[in-house]
Amino acid sequence: MFHSLLVDQPDPIIVTMQKYHADSRPHKLDLGVGVYKDASGHTPIMKVIKSAEKALWEQETTKSYTSLVGDSAFNTAIQKLVLGDLASFDGRLASAATAGGTGAVRAAFELVHLASPDATIWVSNPSWSNHASMLDYLNIPNQHYRFFDPSTGTVDMDGMMADLRYAKAGDVVLLHGCCHNPTGLSLSPKQWDDIIELMKTQNLVPMVDIAYQGFGDGLDEDAYGVRRIASSLPEVLIASSCSKNFGIYRERTGCVIVVSPDQKQTNLVQSKLSLVNRVNYSFPPDHGARLVTMVLNDPELKVQWQNELGEIRQGIQSLRRMLSDELQRQTNSDRFKFIAEHRGMFSMLGLSQEQVSRLSDEFAIYAVSDSRINMAGLNEASVPLLANAVAKII
Ligand SMILES: Cc1ncc(COP(=O)(O)O)c(C=O)c1O
Structure with missing residues (x-):
């Protein structure tokens, strides 16, 4: 039977990784894969995660199953992290722990498909490639909207608004909460407001994929858009990932949150999120979720985490400024100024x-x-090398 299978188009990120590994030149530089790296090129475990793991090892008494939607303490902790004050959402939030942010995106897509099979999901062009892959795989109608203006490195707001005017009532607009992958763009408050107005007018449903909260301007700052959307519109789908901001990539920790207009619909959504987990993998992974819950619910660990995350954020920002300045110097132009703004x-x-x-x-x-690069793959020594190479090839 397997002879009928077709060969897939290889994922461009995986192709880059393979080529990098096959290169024997000692000075090779990997700016492809999307994980945080410190100045020595290592992806470290956060100290706060190590402390939580140690405490968990001492405290944990069972590895029996959790519930189908994971531990409720984890769900509440992520709801607070993403939405801030939960007072106005009483009876309106359903959520489930998932296998990473990918699992959360997938659960949200499946929920849309169950609720409204004809709804089109609108995805930015470009976007994280797995968005379109999952939608095609699930046979969910999807369309692109313009998002990026490569000539200025900024959001193509006019193109985006023009394309979304073709969306029909009930369609879903997928937005990145902050630090858009692959462009590095975060929307401004005014841009969020304009998009919200359009979604209100056309009765569109927002879905926010927030995989880099804390990597942009700060935990609350990066959640500005998702919070504004959740307080302005009756129905919102949210996919949150803990892979990057807790540095627990392989633990597969994420959460899907759905805001509904009332308790009755929340109950329906909650039962469907259980079903989606059940048919995909029954119980979601728990180890990472438990570590995240411990960190977020312990004031001391939380401060330690915020400090470690702050150092990562500032490190990336400083590399951005360095690269932008160096490119300006070596190319004698402002063409790459946007890097410092991203x-x-x-x-x-x-x-x-x-x-x-x-x-x-x-x-x-x-x-x-x-031409996506991972800024965290750079360090002080490699910034001038990259700038020199770019200057030579343009
Ligand atoms: C925009 C976006 N969403 C979701 C994810 C999924 O992250 P996770 O590793 O938690 O599955 C990523 C990871 O690269 C991403 O960039």
């Missing part, structure tokens, strides 16, 4: 595929084929 780990340099290939062939510098 947020989170990624920026797209606006290079052609051929130029990206030259970066790897001639300089052993690996970026994704759409």
Whole structure:
């Protein structure tokens, strides 16, 4: 039977990783894969996570199943982290722990499909490639809206609004909460407001994928958009990931949250989220969720976490400024000024595929084929090397 299977298009990020690993040049530089790295190129475990793990080892008395939607303390802790004050959401929040942010996105997509099979999900162009892959895999109608203006490195607001005017009532608009992957753009308060107005007028349902909360301007600052949406519209889908901001990538920790207009609909949604987990993997992973809950519910650990996350954020920001300045110096132009304005780990340099290939062939510098680079893959020594390579190929 398997002979009928078709070969998949390889994921561009995985292709970059494979090429990097096959390169034997000692000075090679990996700016492809989307994980945080410190100045020595290592992805460290946060100290606060180590402390929580130690305490958990001492306290944990059973590894029996949790509930189908995970531990309720985890769900509440993430609801607070993402939405802030929960007072106005009484009886309106359903949620489930999931296998990473990917699991949360997938659960939200499946919920939309169960509730409204004809709804189209509108995805930014570009976006995290797995959004479209999952939608196609699930046979969910999907369309792109313009989002990025490569000539300025900014949001193409006019294009976005024009494209979304074609969305029909009940369609879902997928937005990145902050630090858009792959462009590095965070929407401004005014841009959020304009999008909210459009969604209200056209009766569209927002879905916010927030995978980098705390990597942009701060935990609350990065949640501005999702909180504003949740306080302005009756129905919202949210996918939150703990992979990056707690550095627990392989623990697979995420949470899907759904805001509904009333308790009755919340109960319906809650039961469907249980079903979606049940048919996919029964019980969600618990280890990472438990660590996150311990950190968020212990005032001392929480401060320690905020400090560690703050250092990561400031480190990335400082690399952004360094690279932007160095590119300005080496190219003698303002073309890459946007890098300092972007947020989170990624920026797209606006290079052609051929130029990206030259970066790897001639300089052993690996970026994704759409010219996305992971800022955290750089350090003080490699910033001038990248700037020099870019200056030579443009
Ligand atoms: C926009 C976006 N959403 C979701 C995810 C999924 O993250 P996780 O590793 O928690 O599944 C990612 C990870 O790269 C992402 O960039």
